[in-house]
Amino acid sequence: MLGKGLLGIYLTVLVLLPVAALLAKSGNGGIGAFWREISNPEALAAIKLTLAASAIVVIVNAVFGTLVAWVLVRDEFPGKAIVNALIDLPFALPTIVAGVVLLALYGKNSPVGIDVAFTRASVVGALLFVTLPFVVRSVQPVLLELDLAMEEAAASLGAGPLTVLRRIVLPTLAPAIISGVALSFARAVGEFGSLVLITGNLPFKTEAGSVYIFGQIQNENLAAAAAVSVLLLLAALLVLGLLGFAVRRRSRHVL
Amino acid sequence: MSSSKLAARTIALAYLALLLLAPVLMIFYRTFEHGVAPVWSAVSAPNAQHAFWLSLEIVAIAVPLNTVFGIGMALLLERGRFRGKALLGMLIDLPFAISPVVVGLSLVLVYGKTGWLGDWLAARGIQVIFSVPGMVIATAVVCLPFVVRETVPVLRELGVDSEQAAETLGASAWQAFWRVTLPGIRWGVVYGVVLTTARALGEFGAVSIVSGRVEGQTQTLPLYVQDRFENFDSTGAYTAAVVLALLALATLLAMNLLTRRTHRRTAL
Amino acid sequence: MAIEVREVSKRFGDFVALEDVSITVSDGALTALLGPSGSGKSTLLRIIAGLESPDSGEVVIEGNDVTDAPARSRGVGFVFQHYAPFKHMTVHDNVAFGLSVRKRPKDEIRARVEELLGLVRLSGLAGRYPSQLSGGQLQRMALARALAVQPRVLLLDEPFGALDAQVRAELREWLRRLHEEIHVTTIFVTHDQEEAMEVAEQIVVMNAGRIEQAGAPRELYESPRNEFVMSFVGPVNRLGDAFLRPHDIQILPESNGTGTEALVERVVHLGFEVRVELKLHDGRDVWAQVTREVAHELELTEGQILSVRLPAPHVFAR
Numbered sequence: 158m159l160g161k162g163l164l165g166i167y168l169t170v171l172v173l174l175p176v177a178a179l180l181a182k183s184g185n186g187g188i189g190a191f192w193r194e195i196s197n198p199e200a201l202a203a204i205k206l207t208l209a210a211s212a213i214v215v216i217v218n219a220v221f222g223t224l225v226a227w228v229l230v231r232d233e234f235p236g237k238a239i240v241n242a243l244i245d246l247p248f249a250l251p252t253i254v255a256g257v258v259l260l261a262l263y264g265k266n267s268p269v270g271i272d273v274a275f276t277r278a279s280v281v282g283a284l285l286f287v288t289l290p291f292v293v294r295s296v297q298p299v300l301l302e303l304d305l306a307m308e309e310a311a312a313s314l315g316a317g318p319l320t321v322l323r324r325i326v327l328p329t330l331a332p333a334i335i336s337g338v339a340l341s342f343a344r345a346v347g348e349f350g351s352l353v354l355i356t357g358n359l360p361f362k363t364e365a366g367s368v369y370i371f372g373q374i375q376n377e378n379l380a381a382a383a384a385v386s387v388l389l390l391l392a393a394l395l396v397l398g399l400l401g402f403a404v405r406r407r408s409r410h411v412l
Numbered sequence: 413m414s415s416s417k418l419a420a421r422t423i424a425l426a427y428l429a430l431l432l433l434a435p436v437l438m439i440f441y442r443t444f445e446h447g448v449a450p451v452w453s454a455v456s457a458p459n460a461q462h463a464f465w466l467s468l469e470i471v472a473i474a475v476p477l478n479t480v481f482g483i484g485m486a487l488l489l490e491r492g493r494f495r496g497k498a499l500l501g502m503l504i505d506l507p508f509a510i511s512p513v514v515v516g517l518s519l520v521l522v523y524g525k526t527g528w529l530g531d532w533l534a535a536r537g538i539q540v541i542f543s544v545p546g547m548v549i550a551t552a553v554v555c556l557p558f559v560v561r562e563t564v565p566v567l568r569e570l571g572v573d574s575e576q577a578a579e580t581l582g583a584s585a586w587q588a589f590w591r592v593t594l595p596g597i598r599w600g601v602v603y604g605v606v607l608t609t610a611r612a613l614g615e616f617g618a619v620s621i622v623s624g625r626v627e628g629q630t631q632t633l634p635l636y637v638q639d640r641f642e643n644f645d646s647t648g649a650y651t652a653a654v655v656l657a658l659l660a661l662a663t664l665l666a667m668n669l670l671t672r673r674t675h676r677r678t679a680l
Numbered sequence: 681m682a683i684e685v686r687e688v689s690k691r692f693g694d695f696v697a698l699e700d701v702s703i704t705v706s707d708g709a710l711t712a713l714l715g716p717s718g719s720g721k722s723t724l725l726r727i728i729a730g731l732e733s734p735d736s737g738e739v740v741i742e743g744n745d746v747t748d749a750p751a752r753s754r755g756v757g758f759v760f761q762h763y764a765p766f767k768h769m770t771v772h773d774n775v776a777f778g779l780s781v782r783k784r785p786k787d788e789i790r791a792r793v794e795e796l797l798g799l800v801r802l803s804g805l806a807g808r809y810p811s812q813l814s815g816g817q818l819q820r821m822a823l824a825r826a827l828a829v830q831p832r833v834l835l836l837d838e839p840f841g842a843l844d845a846q847v848r849a850e851l852r853e854w855l856r857r858l859h860e861e862i863h864v865t866t867i868f869v870t871h872d873q874e875e876a877m878e879v880a881e882q883i884v885v886m887n888a889g890r891i892e893q894a895g896a897p898r899e900l901y902e903s904p905r906n907e908f909v910m911s912f913v914g915p916v917n918r919l920g921d922a923f924l925r926p927h928d929i930q931i932l933p934e935s936n937g938t939g940t941e942a943l944v945e946r947v948v949h950l951g952f953e954v955r956v957e958l959k960l961h962d963g964r965d966v967w968a969q970v971t972r973e974v975a976h977e978l979e980l981t982e983g984q985i986l987s988v989r990l991p992a993p994h995v996f997a998r
Contacts, residue, residue, distance in 0.1 A: 160484055167481050171553045172506060175518030178528055182521050221427050228424040232417060240425070242668050246432060249660035249667075251614025252512075253634045254439075257641065257653040261438040268438070286431055318416065347511025350616035350634070354641055367513045367617070374517055374621055383521070386514040393509050573764035576731050577822075579751045580758040581778035582829055591781070595768040 182383035194384035199360050200369055204388065206280065207366035211345035214284045215338045222292025222341075223334055229293070230300040247289050252350025255286050260355050275357035280365055283351040288344050292337030299333040332404040339400035343393040439657065443650040454651040459628050463636035464655070470544070470619075470632065471612045474551040478608050482559025483594075483601060489560070490567040507556045515553050516621025519546060542624035547632070550618035555611040559604035566600030567593075603670045610663040614656060681740075682707045682865035683728060683833055688737030690723055697723040698734070699889045705833075705882070708863045710856070712876035714912070715886035721869045722761075722837055724886070728867065729758045729835050742832055757826030757864075759836040763818045765810035771797070771821050772806040778829035796824040799858070816847040827862070836868035840875060852879050873913045877901070885909050907996050917966040922993030929968035930989040931956065931978060939987035942966075947980050956980060958988065966990075 183191055194200065229241050247255060259282060264274040273279040303326070311321045349367040356363040358372070366389050373382035443451060454460060489501055507515065522528050523540035533540060540546040574596065578588040594601075616634040623630040631639060633652055640648035683705040690698040698720045705711050713721040726732040728739055730751035738747045746754050766774050772793055773780075779789045797803045800820035810818060819839065826834060839855070840848045856879050859866055870876050876883050877897045884894040885908070892912075893905045904910035910923050917924040932939050945965075946957040954975040956968045968988065970978075978986070 161488065164481060164484050164488060167477075168485075168503070171549060171556060172503060174522045174528070175515070175553070176506065178521035179514065179518040221424070224420060225424045225428065228421050232421050234421060240428065242664055243428075243432065245664055245667060246436065246660065249610045249614075249663040250436075251616060251634045251637075251656045251660070253616045253637050254614065254653045254656045254660070257637060257649060258435040258439050258657070261442045261650070262435040282431075286435075289431065343509050347509075347514065349511060349513045353638065367511045370511070370513045370517060371617070371621065374513075374520065379517070379521065379526075382517050386511070386517055390510060390514060397509060571764075573760050573762065574766055576751070577758065577760055577764040577766075577825075578777065578781075580729055580731070580754075580756060581781065581825065582752045583777070583781045584752065587781050591777070592766055595766075598768075 179383055179386060182379060183387040185380060185383075190380070191384050191387075194381045195388050197381065199364070200381065200385050202361045203364050203366045203369035204385065206277070206364070207346055207389065208392065210277070210280045210284055210365070211342050213281050214288055214345045215342050217281075217285060218288055218292045218341045219334055219338050222289070222337060223296050223330065226293045226296035226300055230297060244290050244293050247287050252287060252348070253354070255351040256283060256354040259283055259286060259351070264355065274355055275359060275363060277363055279355045280352060280363055283355055284345040284348055287348055287351050288341040291340040291344065292334060295333045295337035295340070296330055299330055303329055335400050336404050339397050339404075342396045342400075346389050346393045346396075436657065439650055439653055443647070443654045446647065450647045451651050454645075454648045455655075457648065459631065460636060460648065460652060462628050463631045463633045463652070466544075466631065467613055467633040470548050470551050471609055473548045474555070474612050475605060475608050477548075478552055478555060479559050479601065479605055481556075482604060482608075483563055483597075485560045486563035486567055486597075487593075490564050491572070504560050505557050507553050512554055512615065512617030513621060515618040516550055519550055519553070519618070519622050523549070541622050542626075542630065544630070546622035547619050547630065550622045551612045551615050554615050554618050555608045558607040558611065559601060562600045562604030562607070563597055566597045570596040599670060603667070606663060606666045606670065610660060613659055681705065682709070682742060683867070684738075684740040685724070685728065686738045686740070688724070688727060688734040688739065690720075690727065690732065690734050696889045698727070701737070701886075701889070701891055703884055703891065703894060705865060705867060708865055709882055710859045710880050711867045711882045711884060712880035713867060713869045713884050713886060714871070714873060714876040716871055716912070718888075719886040720889040721871075721886045725835050725837055725867060725869050728833075729756050730754045731758070755829075755832040757829065757831030757834045759819075759822045759826050759834070759839055761838040761841055763810075763822040765813075765818055765821065767810050769809075770806065771802060771808050771810070771813070774810070774821055775824045775828050777825060782829070792828060793824075796828055799827075799862075800824040814847075815843045816851060819843065819851060823858075827864070831864065834864050834866040836866070838870060839868050840870070840872075848875075855879060877913070883913075885912060887912075904994065905996075910994055910996070915969070919964055919966065919993065922995050924966065924991055924993050926955075926967050926969040928991035929958075929966060930991075931968055931970060931974070931980075932987045932989060933978060939989040942986060942988045944980055944982055944984040944986065946982060947975065949975075954980070960988075 183194075186193075195204065225244070229237065229244075250258070259279070260274060262269065263271050263279070263282065265272055273282060307329075308321050308325055311325050312318075316324065347367060348365070349371065352358075352365050352368055353371075356365065356368070358364050358368045360369075364372075366385055370382045370385050370389075373379070373385070485504060489497060489504075510518075520527060520541055523533065523546060524530055525534070525541070527541075538545075540549065570593070574592050575588050578592045579585075583591065614634055615632075616638075619632055620635055620638075623632070623635060625631055625635050625639070627639065633656055637649050637652045637656070640646075640652060681704050683703075685701060685703045688698055688701045689696075701720070701724060703724075713724060715721045723732060727734050728741075730746065730749060734747065738745055740746065741754060741756070751758075766777065769777070775793045775796055776789050779792060784792075793806070794803070797806055800823055802817060802820055802824065805813065805817065810821070813821065823836075840851055843851065852875060868879070880897060882894065883897055883900055885892040885900065887908050893900060893909045897913075900909060900913050904913065907923065910916055915926050917926055917929070930939070941961040942958040944956060945959055948955040948957070949972070952972055954970050954972055956970060956975070958966050958968060960966060966988075970980075
C-alpha cells in the first residue's frame with residue numbers, strides 16, 4: 158500500500174504534473190492563441206522542416222534498416238558480430254556526441270571533402286544517425302524466426318528470387334518494419350541534441366521544431382514553446398498510434 | 413555466392429561505414445590530431461573535471477531512484493489486478509515519445525519560477541530549476557521507462573509459482589521478494605540499469621533547459637561538449653566527446669555480455 | 681481429522697470452480713483428488729494450501745480453522761506441478777530455504793538437508809543447480825524442499841504429470857513407499873485413474889466443481905455411485921442404461937451353449953491383455969478384455985462365432 162503510494166508520487170512528480178502543465182499552458186489562451194503560436198512563420202517553417210525530415214528518415218530507414226537487418230541475419234562475413242554490436246551505438250552515444258561525431262567527418266575541414274554543416278541535409282543526416290537501430294532491431298528477430306522452408310517452398314513452386322522477396326519475405330517483415338519506422342518517426346520528431354551543433358539552427362532554413370522550442374524557452378516565450386511542443390507530441394503519438402494499429406491488423410493475418 | 417547477395421552486403425556495410433563507423437573513428441583521430449598534451453590539459457581543465465563529476469553525481473541519484481521505481485512499477489504492472497493498467501503502461505512509456513526539450517519545458521512549467529509550484533517552492537527556499545534537483549528530475553524522466561520495460565518480461569517469464577512456493581515454505585512477502593523474486597529477475601533489472609545509466613550520462617536536451625548551463629556549476633559533461641564547441645575550443649569538445657563515447661562503448665560491451673547471459677536482445 | 685474442508689465454493693468470474701465441496705482426510709492418509717481437467721481438483725488443493733481463498737466455506741487443518749490464514753502459517757508442504765524450483769539456488773539451498781527463512785541455526789539446517797537429500801536419493805547432487813537436474817530429480821528436490829519444514833500436511837499438484845512414462849511408474853512406487861516411511865498426511869491431484877488407484881489409500885473423484893464419490897480405490901471400482909465414476913475409474917461397455925466392465929465379460933468355448941451368441945469382429949493384442957471386439961446376436965457392440973493365455977486357449981480369430989456370459993450390469997438412477 159505504502160509502495161503503491163510512493164510509486165504514484167514518483168510518477169506524478171516526474172510525468173503526470175509536467176504533462177498536465179504542458180497541456181494547460183498550450184491551451185491557456187484557447188484554440189485561437191494556440192493557432193496563432195503555431196502559425197507564426199518561423200514556427201511553421203520549423204514544424205514543416207521537422208515533419209519533412211522525419212518523413213524522409215522513415216523512408217530511408219525502411220529501406221536501409223531492412224537491408225542491414227537482412228545482411229546481419231542471412232549473410233556471413235568476418236567481423237559480423239562486431240558490426241552487429243555496433244548497431245546499438247547511436248542509442249548508447251549521447252546525442253550531443255552524435256552531433257560532434259558527424260561534424261568531425263562531414264563538417265568544415267572535412268577530410269573527405271563533404272561539408273554539410275548548416276544545411277538541411279545535415280538535419281536528415283543527424284536524424285538518420287540517431288534512429289539507425291530502430292528498424293534494424295525490430296526486423297532482425299522476425300527475420301531470424303522467418304522459416305527458410307517457406308521461401309524454399311515458394312522457390313520450389315517456381316517463384317524467382319524477386320517474387321519470393323516481394324510475395325513472401327516483405328509481407329512477413331512488414332509489421333516489424335512498420336513498428337520500427339514508427340519509433341524512428343517519433344524519435345526524429347523530438348530529436349534535439351544531435352541537431353544543435355551541426356545544423357547551425359538557422360531560422361527558416363535548418364531550425365528544427367525542437368530547436369525552435371528551445372529558442373522560445375530561452376526567450377521566455379513559454380506559450381509558443383508549449384504550443385509547438387504539443388503539436389509535435391501529437392504528431393508523434395498519432396504516427397505511433399496509427400502505425401501501431403496497422404501492425405496489429407497485419408500481424409493478425411501473418412500469425 | 414550470388415551477386416545480389418554480395419551487392420546487398422556491400423550496400424549495407426557501406427551505409428553503416430559512412431553513417432556510423434567513419435564518423436565515430438574520426439573523432440578519435442580529431443581528438444589526438446595534435447598529440448596527447450592538449451588532450452591531457454583539456455581533461456584536467458577545472459570546468460571539465462567539474463562537469464564530469466556533476467554528471468556522475470546526477471547518475472548516482474537518478475539511476476537508483478529509477479531502479480527502485482522501475483522494479484516496483486514492473487511488479488504492479490505484471491502482478492497487480494486493477495483497472496487502467498494499459499493506460500498506466502502507456503503513461504510510463506510516454507517519456508520515450510516526448511522530445512527531451514519538451515520534457516525540460518514541462519518541468520519548467522511545474523517547478524520553474526512562474527510554474528505551478530514556483531511560489532510554493534520559493535516560499536520554502538527550494539530551488540529546483542537551474543539547480544541540481546531539477547537536473548536529476550529531468551534525467552530521471554527521460555530514462556524512466558528503461559527498467560520497467562526490461563523487468564516486466566523477465567517477471568512474466570519467472571511466473572508466480574516460485575514466489576508461491578516460497579510462501580508455502582514460510583517466507584514473508586518481503587523474504588519472498590528479496591530471496592526469490594529479485595534474484596530471479598536480476599539480469600533483466602541489470603540490463604535496464606545499464607541502459608538507464610547510458611542514457612542518464614548522455615542526456616542533453618532536458619538537462620540543458622532545466623540547468624541554466626552555468627559553467628562550473630550546472631554544466632554536465634554533454635553540456636560542456638556544447639560549450640567548448642561554441643567557444644571554438646575543438647580539442648576540449650572532442651576530448652569530452654571521446655570520454656562520453658568511451659562510456660557508450662563500455663555500455664555496448666556490457667549490453668552484449670548481458671545479452672549472452674539472458675539470451676535476449678532488446679532495442680533501447 | 682487432519683484436514684476438513686467444509687462446503688467450500690469458489691468462482692473465477694463466471695466459471696464455477698468449486699461448488700459446496702466438503703471432504704475429510706484422516707491423519708496420515710494418502711489421498712488422491714481425481715478428475716478431468718477443469719473439475720476443480722487443483723483449485724481445491726490450492727485452497728487447502730492457502731494459495732487461493734474460497735468465496736465461502738471453511739478449511740480446517742488439525743482442528744484449527746485456517747480459512748483466513750496465509751499460506752506461510754498453515755504448515756503445509758506444497759509441491760507444484762512444474763516443481764517451481766528456485767533456479768538461482770543450488771539443490772542444497774532450495775531444500776534449506778524453508779529452514780533458513782525461519783532462521784534456524786546453520787548446523788541444524790545442514791544436518792536436516794543432508795538427511796532429506798538422502799531420503800529422496802539426491803545426496804550427491806547438493807551442489808547442482810536446478811537446470812542441471814532431470815525432471816524426476818527436480819520432482820524429488822521439490823518434495824524434499826516441502827518436507828524440510830516438517831509440514832503437517834503434504835500437498836502435491838499433478839506430481840507426475842510432466843514426467844515420461846518410465847520415470848512416472850518408478851516415482852509412484854517410490855512415493856508410496858516414502859509415505860509408508862514418514863506417514864505425513866498427503867493429498868495429491870491427478871487426472872490419471874491408474875495413478876490414483878495405484879498410489880492412494882483414498883480417492884476423491886471430482887467433476888465440474890463437485891465431488892462425485894469418495895472412498896477406497898476398490899470401493900470406487902466395485903460400487904461406483906454413478907455413471908461418471910464408473911466410466912472415469914475404469915473402462916466400460918455401455919448397453920442402453922446398463923454399464924459393464926470389459927474384463928467382467930466372460931468368453932466361453934464355442935461348444936458351450938449356455939451364453940449369448942457373439943461374433944468376433946476384431947482381436948487387438950496389447951501385450952499381456954487382449955481386447956476383443958464383439959457383436960452380440962441382437963446387433964449390439966461390446967468389447968471384452970481377456971488375458972493373452974485365455975485368448976490363446978480360445979484360439980480367437982476374427983469372424984469366429986462363440987458365446988459370452990455377461991455379468992450383472994451396473995444401472996444408475998438418472
